[in-house]
Amino acid sequence: MYLIFEGIDTSGKSTQVSLLKKIYKDAIITKEPGGTKLGLKIREMILNEGVKSHKCELFLFLADRAQHYKEVIEPNRDKLIISDRGFISGMAYAMANHPEFEIDFLLELNLFALDQTLPDLIILLKTDKDLLKQRIDKKSEDEIEKRGIEYLLGVQQNMIDILNHLNIKYRILDANQSIEEIHRQIKGLLS
Amino acid sequence: MYLIFEGIDTSGKSTQVSLLKKIYKDAIITKEPGGTKLGLKIREMILNEGVKSHKCELFLFLADRAQHYKEVIEPNRDKLIISDRGFISGMAYAMANHPEFEIDFLLELNLFALDQTLPDLIILLKTDKDLLKQRIDKKSEDEIEKRGIEYLLGVQQNMIDILNHLNIKYRILDANQSIEEIHRQIKGLLS
Numbered sequence: 001m002y003l004i005f006e007g008i009d010t011s012g013k014s015t016q017v018s019l020l021k022k023i024y025k026d027a028i029i030t031k032e033p034g035g036t037k038l039g040l041k042i043r044e045m046i047l048n049e050g051v052k053s054h055k056c057e058l059f060l061f062l063a064d065r066a067q068h069y070k071e072v073i074e075p076n077r078d079k080l081i082i083s084d085r086g087f088i089s090g091m092a093y094a095m096a097n098h099p100e101f102e103i104d105f106l107l108e109l110n111l112f113a114l115d116q117t118l119p120d121l122i123i124l125l126k127t128d129k130d131l132l133k134q135r136i137d138k139k140s141e142d143e144i145e146k147r148g149i150e151y152l153l154g155v156q157q158n159m160i161d162i163l164n165h166l167n168i169k170y171r172i173l174d175a176n177q178s179i180e181e182i183h184r185q186i187k188g189l190l191s
Numbered sequence: 192m193y194l195i196f197e198g199i200d201t202s203g204k205s206t207q208v209s210l211l212k213k214i215y216k217d218a219i220i221t222k223e224p225g226g227t228k229l230g231l232k233i234r235e236m237i238l239n240e241g242v243k244s245h246k247c248e249l250f251l252f253l254a255d256r257a258q259h260y261k262e263v264i265e266p267n268r269d270k271l272i273i274s275d276r277g278f279i280s281g282m283a284y285a286m287a288n289h290p291e292f293e294i295d296f297l298l299e300l301n302l303f304a305l306d307q308t309l310p311d312l313i314i315l316l317k318t319d320k321d322l323l324k325q326r327i328d329k330k331s332e333d334e335i336e337k338r339g340i341e342y343l344l345g346v347q348q349n350m351i352d353i354l355n356h357l358n359i360k361y362r363i364l365d366a367n368q369s370i371e372e373i374h375r376q377i378k379g380l381l382s
Contacts (some may be wrong), residue, residue: 037241049229053261059254063247070244
C-alpha cells in the first residue's frame with residue numbers, strides 16, 4: 001500500500017508519520033521533495049543556484065519526483081510505503097506561486113513523472129486560520145511560513161481542489177483534533 | 192533573429208558558429224545544453240549524480256532549457272542570437288534513447304519550456320555514414336560517439352522528422368561540402 005500524507009506546514013504530518021513508523025517497522029518511510037540523494041541535490045540547487053525561470057523550478061521538482069518514483073516507490077510497491085508529502089503538494093504550491101500554470105497540464109506532467117502510478121490513499125490533515133496562527137507563532141519562520149497565513153490557506157485549498165479533481169481515494173482529517181485522536185483515525189484507515 | 196544550428200556530433204556546427212562569431216561581433220553566441228551557469232550544474236548532475244529515471248533526466252534537460260530561455264533568449268530577442276544546438280537536439284536524443292517518449296508530448300514539454308518561442312531559423316548540417324565514420328575515427332570517442340554510427344544517424348533522422356513535424360523555417364545543408372562553401376551558404380541565409 002502506498003500512502004501519502006498531505007497538508008500545509010504545521011498541520012502535523014511529520015508527527016503522524018513518526019507515530020506510524022513505530023507501529024509499521026517494515027514500512028518504507030519517505031518524503032517529497034528531497035527523498036533521494038539526487039533529490040536533495042536538486043533541492044539544494046533550487047534554493048541556492050539562481051533558478052531564474054518558474055518553469056525551470058517546476059521541471060527540477062518534477063525531476064526529483066521522477067527519480068523518487070523510480071528509486072523508492074516502484075521497487076517497493078509490494079510493501080507499505082508512507083510518504084510525507086507527494087505530488088499534491090508539488091501541484092498545490094506550483095499553482096499558488098504561479099497561477100499561470102494550468103491544473104490539467106500540471107497533472108499531466110506529474111502523472112508522467114509517476115509513470116501514471118497514483119497512491120492507494122492520500123490523507124490530508126486540514127488546518128484552519130486559528131490553529132495555523134497559533135502553531136506558526138510557536139515555530140520559527142522558514143522560507144514558506146513567512147509568506148503568510150493567507151498564502152498557506154490558499155495552498156491548502158489548492159490541495160483540496162486537486163484531490164476533488166482526481167479519481168483517487170482520499171480522506172481529510174481535522175488537524176484540530178489531538179495527536180492521539182488523529183493517530184487512532186489513521187490506524188483505522190490502514191487496517 | 193534567433194538562429195539555432197543543429198546536427199549530430201562531427202557535423203561541423205561549432206566550426207560554423209565560430210566563423211559567424213568573427214563576422215557578427217555583437218551576436219549572442221550560446222549553446223544548449225549547458226548554456227548557463229545553472230545549466231552547467233544540471234549537466235554535471237546528469238553525468239555524475241546517479242540519475243536513475245529516464246524521466247528524471249528528461250526533466251533535468253527541460254529545466255536547463257527553461258533557464259536558458261529565460262536568461263539568454265528572452266532578454267536578447269532584439270539581437271542576433273546564434274545557438275549551438277537547441278530543443279531539436281533535446282528531442283532527437285530523447286527519442287533515440289527512450290522510444291517510449293511520444294514526439295507530440297516531447298514537443299509540448301519543450302514549447303512550454305520555451306514559452307512557445309520558436310527560433311526564426313534552424314540550420315541543420317546533415318552528414319552521412321562515410322563522412323561520419325571518417326570524422327569519428329579522427330576524434331577521440333566521447334560518451335555519445337561510442338554509441339556508434341547507426342545510433343547517430345538515427346538521431347539525425349529524428350532531427351529531420353521533428354523539423355518536418357514543426358511549422359518552422361529550416362534549411363538542411365550538406366555537411367560534405369567544404370567549410371568555406373557551407374559558411375558562404377549560411378551567410379546567404381542570414382543576409
